[in-house]
Amino acid sequence: xxxxxxxxxxxxxxxxxxxxxxxxxxxxxxxxxxxxxxxxxxxxxxxxxxxxxxxxxxxxxxxxxxxxxxxxxxxxxxxxxxxxxxxxxxxxxxxxxxxxxxxxxxxxxxxxxxxxxxxxxxxxxxxxxxxxxxxxxxxxxxxxxxxxxxxxxxxxxxxxxxxxxxxxxxxxxxxxxxxxxxxxxxxxxxxxxxxxxxxxxxxxxxxxxxxxxxxxxxxxxxxxxxxxxxxxxxxxxxxxxxxxxxxxxxxxxxxxxxxxxxxxxxxxxxxxxxxxxxxxxxxxxxxxxxxxxxxxxxxxxxxxxxxxxxxxxxxxxxxxxxxxxxxxxxxxxxxxxxxxxxxxxxxxxxxxxxxxxxxxxxxxxxxxxxxxxxxxxxxxxxxxxxxxxxxxxxxxxxxxxxxxxxxxxxxxxxxxxxxxxxxxxxxxxxxxxxxxxxxxxxxxxxxxxxxxxxxx
Numbered sequence: 001x002x003x004x005x006x007x008x009x010x011x012x013x014x015x016x017x018x019x020x021x022x023x024x025x026x027x028x029x030x031x032x033x034x035x036x037x038x039x040x041x042x043x044x045x046x047x048x049x050x051x052x053x054x055x056x057x058x059x060x061x062x063x064x065x066x067x068x069x070x071x072x073x074x075x076x077x078x079x080x081x082x083x084x085x086x087x088x089x090x091x092x093x094x095x096x097x098x099x100x101x102x103x104x105x106x107x108x109x110x111x112x113x114x115x116x117x118x119x120x121x122x123x124x125x126x127x128x129x130x131x132x133x134x135x136x137x138x139x140x141x142x143x144x145x146x147x148x149x150x151x152x153x154x155x156x157x158x159x160x161x162x163x164x165x166x167x168x169x170x171x172x173x174x175x176x177x178x179x180x181x182x183x184x185x186x187x188x189x190x191x192x193x194x195x196x197x198x199x200x201x202x203x204x205x206x207x208x209x210x211x212x213x214x215x216x217x218x219x220x221x222x223x224x225x226x227x228x229x230x231x232x233x234x235x236x237x238x239x240x241x242x243x244x245x246x247x248x249x250x251x252x253x254x255x256x257x258x259x260x261x262x263x264x265x266x267x268x269x270x271x272x273x274x275x276x277x278x279x280x281x282x283x284x285x286x287x288x289x290x291x292x293x294x295x296x297x298x299x300x301x302x303x304x305x306x307x308x309x310x311x312x313x314x315x316x317x318x319x320x321x322x323x324x325x326x327x328x329x330x331x332x333x334x335x336x337x338x339x340x341x342x343x344x345x346x347x348x349x350x351x352x353x354x355x356x357x358x359x360x361x362x363x364x365x366x367x368x369x370x371x372x373x374x375x376x377x378x379x380x381x382x383x384x385x386x387x388x389x390x391x392x393x394x395x396x397x398x399x400x401x402x403x404x405x406x407x408x409x410x411x412x413x414x415x416x417x418x419x420x421x422x423x424x425x426x427x428x429x430x431x432x433x434x435x436x437x438x439x440x441x442x443x444x445x446x447x448x449x450x451x452x453x454x455x456x
Contacts (some may be wrong), residue, residue, distance in 0.1 A: 015187075016146055027135055037177045041076055043116060047102045050078060051114050055104055058083075058112065069093050072114070080115040106384045157185040161192055173200045251285070254278050308456040310348040312376050312385055313338050320374075321356040331369040334359070338376040340386045344452035346432030351452075354436075357449050360390040361421065362441070365393035365446060383454050384434070390447040395440040404438050 050072055057068035062384045069081050073094050080094030086109050096278060099118040157180055164177045175196055179189045200418040262275055320334055344351075355374075364371045370392040375384050405426040422438075435451040441447040 009431060013147065016143055016150075020143050022130075024135050024139045031135070044102065045099070046077060046115055047100075047114055050075065051102050051104050051109060051112065054081070054114070055112055058106055077116055078114050080118040082113040083113075084111040084113075092425065120361045124225050126350070154185055161185075161189060164192065164196075168196060168199070173203060222349070247417060247420075254282065308347050309343045310346050310347075310351050310452075311343055312341055312351075312452070314347055315351045315355055316374055318352050318389070319359060322352075322356055329363050329368065332363055332366065333371045334370060336375075337373070339378065341376055341378040343455040344385050344432075344434075346452065347436070347456050350428045353430070354428055355387070355389070356451065357421045357425050362389060362391035362393065363445070366391055367393075382451070384451045385454065387452065388447060388449040389450075390441055391445045393445050395444060396438060396446050402440065402442070405436070 002150045033123045054068055054072050070093075072078050072081060078094070080092065080096040081097050082093075083091040083106075089226045094111075094115070096115050101113050102116070103111060103113040106112055109334075127306075157177075160177045164175050167175045173196060176193045179193070188292060256280070261271060266274070312422045316336060316338060320336070323329055323334075359372060359374075366372075375390075377388075378384075379384060379386055400409060405422050409424040417420075426436045429450055429452075437449045439447055439449075
């Protein structure tokens with residue numbers, strides 16, 4: 001929890017008040033003590049002067065002694081006079097119980113002492129009150145002037161800087177503060193304005209850079225989609241070449257049966273059998289072309305692909321059905337070991353493209369003869385479904401293996417491959433949140449492992 005604290009003005013008032021209050025008390029105390037000391041010194045000086053005057057009068061003769069003593073006692077400061085002779089005879093006039101005394105010796109050997117009156121408390125209190133009042137008024141005036149000066153030089157500029165900083169923190173970059181106040185505060189305000197201006201320029205440059213990055217990202221996404229589409233069309237063209245040969249056989253059979261039926265001489269049972277065979281061969285051609293067209297038709301990425309779900313078993317069956325009609329694969333055995341696994345995240349069409357590319361690459365590596373194994377298993381620990389495609393070919397060259405998924409990296413002769421197939425597969429699998437890994441199997445051949453995340 002944020003702790004509340006006093007503002008700068010309140011702290012300044014408290015600090016100044018305490019400082020001037022302490023200074024006033026110390027000054028008043030010192031002034032009172034010094035004044036009392038000065039008054040004591042003045043009383044003693046006056047008493048000594050009176051003592052010297054009385055001494056002169058007493059030494060002048062006994063006739064004026066009494067009169068001189070009475071004159072001295074009429075004063076405000078002398079309380080008593082004491083004259084002590086050599087024989088112990090004393091003459092006392094007034095009160096001699098006072099604490100402060102001044103003493104001298106006459107020419108005839110007698111001792112003359114003057115006793116001073118106690119200081120009047122009322123006059124001391126009055127003087128102290130006046131002095132403290134004067135000091136208090138002076139301190140209040142100085143405190144007010146100091147507060148106004150410090151507020152103008154420091155507090156007000158700092159408050160403006162604080163409010164401007166708060167607005168700047170909320171995202172309002174069009175803010176500035178006047179460069180006023182003390183030199184250091186003015187420098188701080190100038191630095192703040194410079195910082196705000198730099199933030200405005202940086203924000204404008206960042207927004208411009210962001211727009212450029214967004215445009216570049218769109219261009220890259222478009223280029224990536226074109227590469228994926230081109231690689232898919234390349235696979236379609238390769239499949240179409242094999243399918244053309246596969247379609248030729250049923251078409252020849254259909255043409256032969258049609259010629260026999262046109263010649264006539266067939267009974268109803270034979271005609272029915274011929275028509276059934278023609279229908280079957282036609283359905284076979286239609287199924288092959290439909291599968292190829294369905295695979296070729298899908299290609300543009302849809303926003304729904306990110307939330308779509310794929311059935312791995314159905315994907316493998318579709319991919320195998322597409323490569324089955326290829327004449328180059330008649331000597332290749334495709335073994336499937338597919339367990340019951342959950343659905344995975346991703347587009348079925350794009351996952352089919354990945355599996356199809358892996359099958360065609362395996363067939364090329366084995367040069368049309370060998371075994372391709374497809375296994376699908378559920379890894380409950382990692383919450384993934386692993387699709388493994390392995391072959392009995394020569395495996396992957398060690399110098400190519402680390403760069404296998406980079407664009408334009410291929411082991412095929414020039415003109416027989418683009419080097420983009422596996423790079424596209426790697427990109428498609430990553431877009432589905434999975435991973436694609438290649439390695440050489442311990443018993444020979446290449447092995448590709450596709451790990452796909454489970455659908456939620």
